[in-house]
Amino acid sequence: MKNFKAIIALVLVAVMCLALFAGCASSAPENDQNIQENDVSPAPEAENASDLEYILNNGKMVIGYTDYAPMNYTDENGEFTGFDTEFAIAVCEKLGVEPEFVEINWDTKEVELNAKSIDCIWNGLTIDEDRKATMSISVPYVKNAQVVVVKADSDYSSTADLIGKTVVAEVSSAGEAQIIGEDADENLAQAEYISMAKQTDCLVEVKSGTADAAVLDWTLAKTTTGEGTDYADLKMLDLELASEEYGIAFRKGSDVTEAVNNAIAELVADGTLPALAEKYGLALAPAIAG
Amino acid sequence: MSFSVIISKLLESFVINCEIFAVTLAFALPLGLIIAFGSMSRFKPLSWLTKTIVWIIRGTPLMLQIIVLFYGPGLIWNNNLWGSGYSGRMSACIVAFIINYACYFSEIYRGGIESIAKGQYEAGQVLGMTKTQIFFKVTLLQVVKRIVPPLGNEVITLVKDTSLARVIANKEIIMMAQEYASKGLIWPLFSTAVFFLVAVGLLTLLLNWVEKKLSYFK
Numbered sequence: 001m002k003n004f005k006a007i008i009a010l011v012l013v014a015v016m017c018l019a020l021f022a023g024c025a026s027s028a029p030e031n032d033q034n035i036q037e038n039d040v041s042p043a044p045e046a047e048n049a050s051d052l053e054y055i056l057n058n059g060k061m062v063i064g065y066t067d068y069a070p071m072n073y074t075d076e077n078g079e080f081t082g083f084d085t086e087f088a089i090a091v092c093e094k095l096g097v098e099p100e101f102v103e104i105n106w107d108t109k110e111v112e113l114n115a116k117s118i119d120c121i122w123n124g125l126t127i128d129e130d131r132k133a134t135m136s137i138s139v140p141y142v143k144n145a146q147v148v149v150v151k152a153d154s155d156y157s158s159t160a161d162l163i164g165k166t167v168v169a170e171v172s173s174a175g176e177a178q179i180i181g182e183d184a185d186e187n188l189a190q191a192e193y194i195s196m197a198k199q200t201d202c203l204v205e206v207k208s209g210t211a212d213a214a215v216l217d218w219t220l221a222k223t224t225t226g227e228g229t230d231y232a233d234l235k236m237l238d239l240e241l242a243s244e245e246y247g248i249a250f251r252k253g254s255d256v257t258e259a260v261n262n263a264i265a266e267l268v269a270d271g272t273l274p275a276l277a278e279k280y281g282l283a284l285a286p287a288i289a290g
Numbered sequence: 291m292s293f294s295v296i297i298s299k300l301l302e303s304f305v306i307n308c309e310i311f312a313v314t315l316a317f318a319l320p321l322g323l324i325i326a327f328g329s330m331s332r333f334k335p336l337s338w339l340t341k342t343i344v345w346i347i348r349g350t351p352l353m354l355q356i357i358v359l360f361y362g363p364g365l366i367w368n369n370n371l372w373g374s375g376y377s378g379r380m381s382a383c384i385v386a387f388i389i390n391y392a393c394y395f396s397e398i399y400r401g402g403i404e405s406i407a408k409g410q411y412e413a414g415q416v417l418g419m420t421k422t423q424i425f426f427k428v429t430l431l432q433v434v435k436r437i438v439p440p441l442g443n444e445v446i447t448l449v450k451d452t453s454l455a456r457v458i459a460n461k462e463i464i465m466m467a468q469e470y471a472s473k474g475l476i477w478p479l480f481s482t483a484v485f486f487l488v489a490v491g492l493l494t495l496l497l498n499w500v501e502k503k504l505s506y507f508k
Contacts, residue, residue, distance in 0.1 A: 107472040114476075134474035166375050168459075172472045192375050194459050195469070201459075208364025210372060210379075 051254040055119055061097050061256075063088050064104040064118035066198060070223045070280045071124040072101070083142070083280040088122050090272055094263035107171055107197055110134060113251055120256070121249040124219060126174040131249060136257045139264060140245030140285035142277065145218040146175050148237040149206055149225055156213065156237065159187035165212035167191040168202045175199075175215035178241045185241055188215065200224075203231050215241065219282060245285045264288060296470065296478050303466035304485050306380075307452040310462075311489075314387040314448060321388060322395025330400055340396075347393040353454050356386040360458045376460075383455045391448060398440045402433040435504040442497040449489050 055061050065072040071084040080101065092099040104112050104121075112118045113135065126144065127137055150156045167188060169175035176195060179188045194211065196202050202214035203224065218240065225234040250256045267273040268288050277284050328340035347355070360382040364370035372378035406429050414424035456465035467479040 105468075107468045108479075109472065110474045111471055111476055111479075130473060171469050194376065194379070195461070196459050197456075197465075204361060204365075208361045209368070209370035210361065210364055 051119075051251055052256050052259055055097055055256060056095075059097055060100045061088075061092055061095070062100045062102055062117070062119045064102055064109060064112055064121045065123040066104060066106045068123060068199065068220060070219060070282070072122075083276055083282055084122050084124060086276055087141075087267075087273065090267055090276075091260055091263045094266060095259060105197070109249075113249065116251075119250070120260075124217065124246050125249050126217075126244045127247040128174065128177075128244075134252060135249040136252055136254045138248040138250070138257055139261050140247050140287050141264060141273070142219070142246040143243065143283045143285050144246055145243045146178050146215055146241040147218045147221050148213050148215055148239065148241070149203065149221050149234050150213045150237060151206060151209070152226075152233050152235040154212075158237065158239065159185050159241075162213050163187055163190040165191050166194060166210075167213045167215060168194050168196050168205045168211040169215040170199045170202060171195040171197060173199065173216070174242065174244050175202075175217070178215050183242075188241075203234065206234055207231060213237075222281065245287070296475075297481075300463055300466055300478060300482065300485065303461050304463045306455065306460055306462045307449075307485075308489075309380075310384055310387055310452040310455055310460075311448055313384050314391055315445065317388045318391035318395055321392035323399055325392055325396035326399035326403065329396065330403070344393045344396060347390055348397075352386065352390050352451060353457050355390060356383055356454060356457055359386045379458050379460050380455075383458060383460055387448075387451070391444065394444050395441065398437050398444065399433070401440070402437040403429060405436060406432055432507075435501075435506075438497065438501050438504060442493075445497070446490050446493060449493065450486055 065084065067073055068082075070082055072080070072082040075081050085101070088099050088101075102118055104118060106123075109118075109121050113121060121135075124142070124144070125131070125137075127140055131137060148156075148159060148162070156162060167179055169179055176193075177183070178185050179191065179193045191213075194205075196205065199216045199220055202211070202216055205211035206214050218236075221236050223229070225231045225236060248257075248260060250260075264273070265288070268284075273288070274284060283289075325340055325344065329337050329344060331337045331340075360372060360379065363372070370378075372382045410428055411424055414428050419427070453462055453464040455462045459465070463482050463485055464479075467482045470476075470478040
């Protein structure tokens with residue numbers, strides 16, 4: 001009996017070790033890339049497994065987003081809307097697929113994309129070199145800037161007033177780059193920085209006084225702060241830290257990017273996209289506005 | 291970024307988890323005993339009050355308690371008593387953990403104390419011992435060894451619960467790993483399991499040892 005127990009224990013240990021090693025192997029970044037490339041984005045000649053066909057076969061495009069006005073949000077009537085929402089629906093119509101919106105955690109968006117639990121990240125994603133290296137990104141479609149949000153009754157008027165204060169921004173966002181990045185604002189670099197999981201968390205921090213200022217997207221700040229909004233007691237400082245552009249991110253090497261780029265060009269030509277931008281108070285990126 | 295840099299960064303943030311763990315235990319273990327006496331009190335208003343508090347704390351998610359405790363004062367009374375910066379976040383988080391765990395511990399203590407047969411109290415009284423003497427010399431000795439397994443359970447849960455500190459942006463190990471994930475590097479997130487497994491493994495050995503030491507009636 002004792003022997004029998006020992007054998008079972010040994011077998012269990014062996015199985016656990018194997019599972020552990022298998023887990024480690026597939027989570028190593030190089031292997032991940034290989035698996036992805038073999039799975040979804042082979043050379044263009046091997047048509048039978050292209051990412052575009054994968055989406056067309058599914059009949060739907062799964063769109064990862066975070067709740068973020070004015071891009072993707074729920075309006076007063078409880079309806080899901082926003083610039084990116086309407087934009088994505090229009091593009092999916094051109095592609096002949098159904099859009100399916102899935103709310104994600106912004107800090108694990110690449111994991112979701114690679115795990116194929118979403119097909120694209122369409123949520124005011126700022127285009128930068130890091131992201132271009134790890135994902136396939138569409139043409140820039142909207143122009144944005146980084147701004148500083150503080151309490152409306154505070155005395156802060158420039159970033160120089162924020163030296164030594166607590167400043168928040170979303171983790172690995174363009175706002176964060178203005179505080180701790182290589183080309184950070186020299187005053188903000190001297191503030192105490194705390195990273196948040198979401199941009200909207202930053203607004204809660206400033207409103208509750210647990211942080212002095214937040215660095216976030218102009219598009220978000222413009223529609224959610226100031227009079228007549230949820231954050232009426234917050235204001236934007238009168239300065240722009242960095243201008244940037246938004247793009248849609250797909251899996252690295254995906255051929256969906258090109259199809260979506262073509263659809264965007266059509267939507268600009270027929271006036272749909274400029275009308276949407278005007279509706280939400282946004283500015284189209286120069287690359288597509290012509 | 292090299293493997294060793296990432297591991298040392300993860301280790302650095304795991305210190306935050308360990309800090310929350312140690313401070314929470316140090317304060318919640320005694321506080322739990324006080325709460326246990328409160329809920330066993332024969333003064334009804336006091337026992338009702340403590341039981342209501344225990345109900346609220348055990349009945350709501352710890353994650354919510356951390357958020358309410360940290361943002362609540364600033365949002366409700368426009369008076370952020372935690373101050374801005376790292377230390378305020380850390381204190382708010384630890385206070386939430388202490389209150390939460392003290393409530394769970396109190397129920398374990400209560401169970402342990404009430405499990406001692408009534409005959410033993412009566413025997414003590416017959417022998418002319420005072421109430422305090424009975425508690426410390428008869429009850430407590432047996433309670434301590436009886437509650438080690440359920441306490442051990444809670445202690446091990448606490449190790450993993452420390453990762454909840456991230457909801458108010460305390461940069462503990464999971465938050466640090468997710469920052470790498472958001473830059474496209476996924477393996478650090480999975481490797482955090484090793485840190486927790488090692489910590490829990492050590493604790494399990496310690497708890498086994500304590501249990502053996504306490505088997506003084508065998």
